[in-house]
Amino acid sequence: MDFNENFILGCSAIGAGLAVIAGIGPGVGQGIAAGHAAAAVGRNPGAQPKVMQTMLLGQAVAETTGLYGLLVAILLMFVKPLLP
Amino acid sequence: MGHGILLSGSAVDFNVHGVFQYSFFGHPVWITTTHISILIVMLLLTAFAIAANRCMAKASEVPGGFQNVVEMIVEKLGGMVEGTMGQAAPRFQNYIGTLFIFILISNISGLLGLRPPTADYGVTLPLAIITFSMIHFNKWKYQKPLTVWTDLCSPLPPWLPIWMPINIVSAVAVPISLSLRLFANVLSGTAMMALLYGLLGWFATAWPAALHVYFDLFSGAIQTYVFCMLTMTYISNEIGDGTRR
Numbered sequence: 065m066d067f068n069e070n071f072i073l074g075c076s077a078i079g080a081g082l083a084v085i086a087g088i089g090p091g092v093g094q095g096i097a098a099g100h101a102a103a104a105v106g107r108n109p110g111a112q113p114k115v116m117q118t119m120l121l122g123q124a125v126a127e128t129t130g131l132y133g134l135l136v137a138i139l140l141m142f143v144k145p146l147l148p
Numbered sequence: 149m150g151h152g153i154l155l156s157g158s159a160v161d162f163n164v165h166g167v168f169q170y171s172f173f174g175h176p177v178w179i180t181t182t183h184i185s186i187l188i189v190m191l192l193l194t195a196f197a198i199a200a201n202r203c204m205a206k207a208s209e210v211p212g213g214f215q216n217v218v219e220m221i222v223e224k225l226g227g228m229v230e231g232t233m234g235q236a237a238p239r240f241q242n243y244i245g246t247l248f249i250f251i252l253i254s255n256i257s258g259l260l261g262l263r264p265p266t267a268d269y270g271v272t273l274p275l276a277i278i279t280f281s282m283i284h285f286n287k288w289k290y291q292k293p294l295t296v297w298t299d300l301c302s303p304l305p306p307w308l309p310i311w312m313p314i315n316i317v318s319a320v321a322v323p324i325s326l327s328l329r330l331f332a333n334v335l336s337g338t339a340m341m342a343l344l345y346g347l348l349g350w351f352a353t354a355w356p357a358a359l360h361v362y363f364d365l366f367s368g369a370i371q372t373y374v375f376c377m378l379t380m381t382y383i384s385n386e387i388g389d390g391t392r393r
Contacts, residue, residue, distance in 0.1 A: 128329050
């Protein structure tokens with residue numbers, strides 16, 4: 065199998081694009097977390113700092129999977145591991 | 149710009165560069181931009197620490213000016229550790245405070261024109277390995293070996309260690325996910341700003357400051373907080389109620 069370098073670069077770019085689709089999951093998850101936090105603050109405005117803290121922590125942890133996708137995309141685009 | 153970023157790679161640049169090379173017992177070792185920016189961050193922190201020390205040496209009853217700032221930083225960091233770790237807090241305040249200040253200044257050093265040191269996996273992985281060692285040191289310090297073994301076989305009874313490999317994998321995944329989270333967040337900010345400045349050229353004047361506020365200040369502060377918070381949570385989980393075995 066002997067592929068042209070440009071072909072491999074193009075496929076890497078498509079792969080990078082597909083990899084960042086992983087961002088959908090964390091986006092939905094963070095939205096749900098923020099929505100529930102807003103509801104919690106609405107019910108108990110006094111607990112706002114604590115709710116905010118918990119929300120940010122949970123969102124940052126949920127973000128990890130999306131960041132893995134981003135990492136794969138960046139590796140494909142700039143480190144180019146597939147080139148011979 | 150005609151080739152696009154994939155082929156040319158010259159317009160967009162956010163990689164680590166070697167500054168000079170030396171030989172370490174026959175191995176070629178590079179001093180990179182990460183070392184330089186870490187040194188600058190360290191110099192800043194050391195200068196601040198010396199100034200704070202000078203200031204606190206002749207501290208007055210009623211604080212004013214710089215003394216106020218120093219006291220506020222120490223109080224806020226102490227309060228954060230206190231709120232998460234409870235009675236174990238005094239022994240960890242120094243480490244967590246140092247960690248917090250170092251990661252924070254590293255993350256926002258993009259504002260000073262440096263490449264953030266935390267956008268290099270070689271910086272975040274050691275930080276996470278320190279956390280990992282602290283977790284397991286405190287685990288063996290505060291729990292009986294039998295409890296450690298029972299935890300390791302956790303959903304199943306201790307005489308049936310089928311689930312143990314899975315638990316070991318999840319223990320090893322802790323430092324990896326901790327370090328990758330910090331690294332990928334800072335790297336994504338750096339990459340985004342590099343793409344912006346590299347591809348837009350002269351058009352990217354003044355208004356990217358708003359993006360710097362998000363990518364450097366907000367994201368950096370959140371990730372610093374998350375790293376310290378997770379470190380404290382993991383350690384205080386192992387300590388439990390704080391009775392030595």
